[in-house]
């Protein structure tokens with residue numbers, strides 16, 4: 001199934017899931033539905049009194065207007081999840097798998113709709129959502145349907161002569177999850193699926209600017225037979241509703257994907273009640289190109305790996321660390337390919353790349369590039385295009401930066417946009433040192449035809465994933481997650497499933513005696 005997860009060799013319709021809603025008249029707002037909370041199996045309106053427009057960043061059109069959740073809405077969602085937990089956690093693995101299998105088939109039927117809505121709320125090319133986001137999500141659902149039936153533990157046995165010990169792997173309870181805006185559908189899937197497959201219930205807060213496919217996802221799960229309250233989606237802002245979810249006394253585990261800065265606050269909040277924490281944070285992935293690499297393959301990998309999802313990918317190639325003997329050629333070839341990249345709106349079939357998710361994100365990217373001009377050289381891109389109708393969107397040209405010092409902002413900090421910086425190296429030791437010269441450790445790649453070099457890179461680069469001669473592919477069976485300040489815990493794979501369970505040791509005394517041997521050894525019971 002590797003093909004459906006790899007980056008594909010790229011006009012907007014307003015998002016709509018109105019036909020899933022029970023009461024059209026009550027729900028309609030100027031730009032569509034106002035029912036953007038999914039609590040206890042019902043689509044509801046948020047009660048905070050604040051609204052937020054979901055905007056297609058390719059066109060600046062308003063897709064939907066969301067009435068944001070209040071903390072009271074959040075409390076209702078947590079209460080629904082709490083009350084659904086006893087029954088859901090006692091379902092058999094086979095029952096949970098059956099619902100997930102049905103859900104996967106529903107998602108297949110609605111794939112075009114999911115792809116369209118995902119593109120409209122993020123500006124992503126339909127090519128990307130059709131070939132990557134939606135099929136990847138369906139494969140994930142099928143994976144976790146299977147994983148739910150593979151509870152693992154050590155063998156039951158008499159490790160003490162008087163007792164039989166066995167392992168139970170149990171659900172944790174109510175999970176509070178927070179997701180970012182870069183892959184809204186996939187992130188919802190990565191949070192929800194392992195949690196419910198293991199028998200937990202969940203309250204998910206998607207990024208408030210891209211909530212639509214998370215709501216559709218929850219609704220489709222209900223259509224597949226998921227009981228009310230098992231999955232709840234609350235659309236509210238991070239500082240109030242997000243923080244309240246992480247601190248909620250009735251939430252047993254928190255799972256957060258987003259920036260390292262907010263991740264730290266999540267960790268602090270979880271410490272108060274000693275909650276289990278799962279953090280998937282930022283990245284600054286190196287792509288290390290040795291002198292024996294097939295250079296054109298490395299150039300392709302650098303272009304696709306840095307520009308996927310307009311660079312808004314936590315594993316995106318951001319720092320090309322290139323042997324000095326091939327450095328000039330590498331820079332020239334990447335710059336040429338960057339210049340050839342076509343930008344466009346989701347439905348533009350010629351387009352390779354969409355816009356940034358918002359004008360705010362574009363300004364952040366442009367600000368970092370503008371500051372970098374003061375200490376480095378921008379050899380491709382570095383501006384927001386206005387020709388060909390792109391002026392209405394948050395577009396930014398693929399940007400290549402050279403001659404930056406290893407400790408400069410553009411090399412050290414996460415840009416989260418279509419920007420690649422290239423650094424030269426002379427020795428293998430220097431390459432590995434530069435690759436590890438970051439607080440992040442999410443992903444990395446090494447490009448070489450020398451087996452020993454490849455093996456050294458996979459062993460010595462401190463990252464949760466090291467690719468050899470590729471950069472970006474992910475697969476449901478294998479874990480995704482960081483080292484260092486990229487967080488801890490794994491998404492996807494059996495590792496993720498296990499994180500949403502807790503291991504219980506059950507020890508049964510076998511002989512039925514009142515005074516046990518160990519009592520006599522350490523007590524004189526009188």
Ligand SMILES: NC(=O)c1ccc[n+]([C@@H]2O[C@H](COP(=O)([O-])OP(=O)(O)OC[C@H]3O[C@@H](n4cnc5c(N)ncnc54)[C@H](O)[C@@H]3O)[C@@H](O)[C@H]2O)c1
Pocket residue numbers: 178179180181182183205206207208236237238239241242243244246257258259260262263265266279280281282283313314414416442482486487
């Ligand atoms: N490691 C991974 O798997 C992974 C995947 C995708 C994105 N990311 C990271 O996410 C970041 C980009 O996403 P972003 O800008 O949405 O990140 P962000 O940290 O600003 O926001 C992420 C989520 O946290 C919420 N939030 C904001 N303030 C909060 C608070 N005080 N308490 C609780 N929740 C709060 C937001 O509403 C949003 O839903 C990048 O750093 C990227 O690397 C990591």
Ligand SMILES: C[N+](C)(C)CC=O
Pocket residue numbers: 182183186312313314315474480
């Ligand atoms: C989800 N993933 C791994 C595709 C990219 C993270 O931002």
